[in-house]
């Protein structure tokens with residue numbers, strides 16, 4: 001299906017819950033209201049015209065005003081692609097899991113939880129994936145500051161080159 | 174050392190330390206510990222071209238049989254605890270070679286949130302090998318340096334407490 005037709009079908013079905021949609025970019029995308037994510041996902045997977053049977057990847061980004069979580073979907077049968085985005089507030093980044101709809105989402109959601117602190121409700125196993133399990137904070141948030149110490153290891157390293165270049169810069173001024 | 178010359182009258186004079194060290198440096202076994210891209214170059218070093226076996230340097234899969242450890246690759250904070258545990262399992266006398274910029278200082282991932290800035294925060298390192306990645310020849314050089322260090326050591330005269338303090 002062509003991107004514009006694809007978006008038309010989705011908008012006809014879920015008009016109120018689609019906050020934004022576009023087919024101008026590289027791939028067509030829709031921005032969905034967080035509460036409607038599961039309904040939209042079931043529709044995208046099961047409907048005859050959609051048949052998105054494959055979750056390519058899922059990412060999260062801190063966009064300062066909001067935290068974005070996106071899912072890249074692909075249909076092997078109909079050969080079309082769609083990006084589904086949700087925008088979450090910094091205070092309460094919470095959204096329903098889609099890991100039971102596409103199994104591949106399981107570890108992606110764990111990654112987003114680890115690095116951005118997005119809480120996927122009803123996820124079967126929401127643990128940290130990259131960082132140690134007792135780590136504090138979520139590293140990809142813009143206001144994140146890394147700790148100085150962890151388990152007695154010093155996480156700071158003095159950089160002699162940086163000091164020399166700073167001195168040189170001062171002298172030039 | 175008097176070992177290298179042919180003993181004409183069937184005996185030679187040496188010290189126990191030297192004999193011990195001579196045998197020790199001839200069979201340095203290492204714990205094969207690849208963490209990232211540097212590990213590929215370490216495997217190269219084990220291959221026929223820069224044959225490490227000719228120094229008696231053979232890789233082992235368990236820390237309990239190893240004399241030294243190659244840290245080859247990017248040590249992450251999550252891995253650091255495991256590296257420390259492996260290091261603690263190695264018997265004395267033990268050595269460590271840090272291979273590549275990543276394990277020397279954190280390398281190009283130094284500012285990363287998940288990377289330990291240099292393996293020397295958790296282990297005492299004997300030889301640092303610079304490069305990204307170092308060539309197998311550089312690794313051979315590192316092993317030659319380590320052999321020199323082993324040969325010079327007065328291992329028998331050390332107290333056990335001294336050894337533990339060093340490590």
Ligand code: SF4
Pocket residue numbers: 209210211212245246247272273274275276280304305306307
């Ligand atoms: S020093 Fe270079 S080659 Fe070695 S692990 Fe780091 S990035 Fe890879």
